[in-house]
Amino acid sequence: MAWARRGLLPAAAGLGAVVAARAARAGRRLDFRGRSVLITGGSRGLGLVLARELAGEGARLTLLARDAATLERAERELAAGGAEVLAIPCDVRDRGAVEGAVAAAVARHGRLDVVVNNAGVIQVGPLAEMTLADFEEALGVHFWGPLYVTLAALPHLRRQAGARVVNITSIGGQVAVPHLLPYSASKFAGVGLSDGLRAELAKEGIRVTTVVPGCCGPARRRTPASRGGTARSTPGSRSPTRSPSPRSTRAARRGRSSRPAATATPR
Ligand SMILES: NC(=O)c1ccc[n+]([C@@H]2O[C@H](COP(=O)([O-])OP(=O)(O)OC[C@H]3O[C@@H](n4cnc5c(N)ncnc54)[C@H](OP(=O)(O)O)[C@@H]3O)[C@@H](O)[C@H]2O)c1
Numbered sequence: 181m182a183w184a185r186r187g188l189l190p191a192a193a194g195l196g197a198v199v200a201a202r203a204a205r206a207g208r209r210l211d212f213r214g215r216s217v218l219i220t221g222g223s224r225g226l227g228l229v230l231a232r233e234l235a236g237e238g239a240r241l242t243l244l245a246r247d248a249a250t251l252e253r254a255e256r257e258l259a260a261g262g263a264e265v266l267a268i269p270c271d272v273r274d275r276g277a278v279e280g281a282v283a284a285a286v287a288r289h290g291r292l293d294v295v296v297n298n299a300g301v302i303q304v305g306p307l308a309e310m311t312l313a314d315f316e317e318a319l320g321v322h323f324w325g326p327l328y329v330t331l332a333a334l335p336h337l338r339r340q341a342g343a344r345v346v347n348i349t350s351i352g353g354q355v356a357v358p359h360l361l362p363y364s365a366s367k368f369a370g371v372g373l374s375d376g377l378r379a380e381l382a383k384e385g386i387r388v389t390t391v392v393p394g395c396c397g398p399a400r401r402r403t404p405a406s407r408g409g410t411a412r413s414t415p416g417s418r419s420p421t422r423s424p425s426p427r428s429t430r431a432a433r434r435g436r437s438s439r440p441a442a443t444a445t446p447r
Contacts, residue, residue, distance in 0.1 A: 210342050213238035216289035218282065220272050220329060221299030223250040226348065226393070230296060235263035242285035244270040244278075245299065264289070272299050272325030273317075282332040292336035297326035297370075298348040302363050310362055318366035322349075323373060330377060337386050345381070345388045347374035354392060 217234050221227040222243030231241055235258050245251050248269045255267035266288045270281040286292050301321050303314045330345055337343035352360055353367030371390060378388035 210294075210344060211237075212294075214240065215293040216240045216242070216285065216291045217294040217296065218242040218244065218285050218292060218329070218333065219296040219298055220244045220270075220325065222296075223247060223254045223267070227296070227298040228254050230298065231258060231263075231265075232261075235261060235265070239294075240264040240289045241266070242281070242289070243267045244272065244281055246271050272297075272329060273320035275324075275328045278325070278328040279332045282329065282336070286336050291340060292333055293340045293342065294344040294346065295329055295333045295337070296346045296348065297329055298346075299325055300348070300350075302360070304359055304363075306359055307361055314362045315365065318362035319369060322353075322363075322366035323369040326370060327373060334381075334386075338384060341385070343386045345374075345377060345386065346391060347371075347377075347388065348391045348393065349374060351392055351394045 212234055215238075217239045219227050219231055219234075219241065222231045222241070223245035227243070227245070231243060231254065235241060241258065241263060243251060243254055243265065245267075246269060251267040251269060255265050258265045266285060268281045268284055270277045272278055282292065299321055301317060303310065303318065326347055333345070337345070347370060349370045350363070350367040352364045353369075353371040356364040356368070371392070374388060374390040378390065381388055
């Protein structure tokens with residue numbers, strides 16, 4: 181063919197690939213209306229901000245966290261704004277409790293389309309002050325929790341076109357810094373889990389997004405167990421002041437899969 185000889189075939193093929201890639205990207209955007217979305221750590225902080233945004237886009241929500249009073253407050257606020265929301269006290273480190281919560285979400289909303297693994301804890305201090313319990317807690321919340329939630333959700337996600345898993349990790353899961361060793365090690369594990377899931381689940385049409393927030397304001401810090409810390413956050417601490425949630429929501433909607441992560445540091 182003459183136009184192929186003139187070198188137009190490669191150019192046309194290149195342009196076609198670009199157009200196809202753009203169309204594919206456009207086709208991946210998720211409309212949250214009527215979608216059932218489960219958010220761990222949805223009672224406050226980034227999880228609650230995401231819940232508000234997704235409720236505003238018409239999603240039906242299930243929120244998981246441990247503290248029942250904080251959860252109820254979040255549920256009341258969202259319901260008052262017209263959202264359909266179920267709040268379930270649940271420690272994501274407890275596999276049985278997670279399985280029960282996922283079943284309850286499906287029973288309430290009739291389906292499950294998206295899970296956002298957002299629950300997090302942070303212990304700050306030098307290695308000498310960290311105990312094994314601090315490492316176990318961090319890995320429980322940032323690795324085992326997302327794994328339990330994802331495994332329990334998968335049979336339901338497989339039934340929905342456009343299903344998504346969104347893992348909120350941290351820049352601490354890509355760069356280790358001193359005095360955050362349990363946090364950093366567990367976030368590295370979370371990033372590895374998320375990227376591995378993304379590779380494995382892509383062939384089933386389930387998109388997995390690894391969201392990597394930078395520091396977005398004072399997170400709730402916890403004193404290590406060796407210094408009298410408990411499972412509660414330090415009183416007076418605050419939720420993020422500059423939220424990465426708009427970029428996290430966009431990443432969830434796109435279900436970005438061609439790159440390993442969506443960085444969500446606020447500007
Ligand atoms: N804030 C930042 O600067 C920043 C930066 C990078 C990454 N991140 C990540 O973003 C996520 C949200 O951070 P945030 O600042 O919004 O935190 P936050 O305000 O402290 O909220 C943490 C949420 O997780 C829940 N949670 C903690 N442990 C749990 C458990 N074992 N089971 C179930 N829920 C649990 C908390 O509720 P209960 O305590 O009632 O369970 C709460 O709803 C975390 O994964 C964090 O690592 C935050």
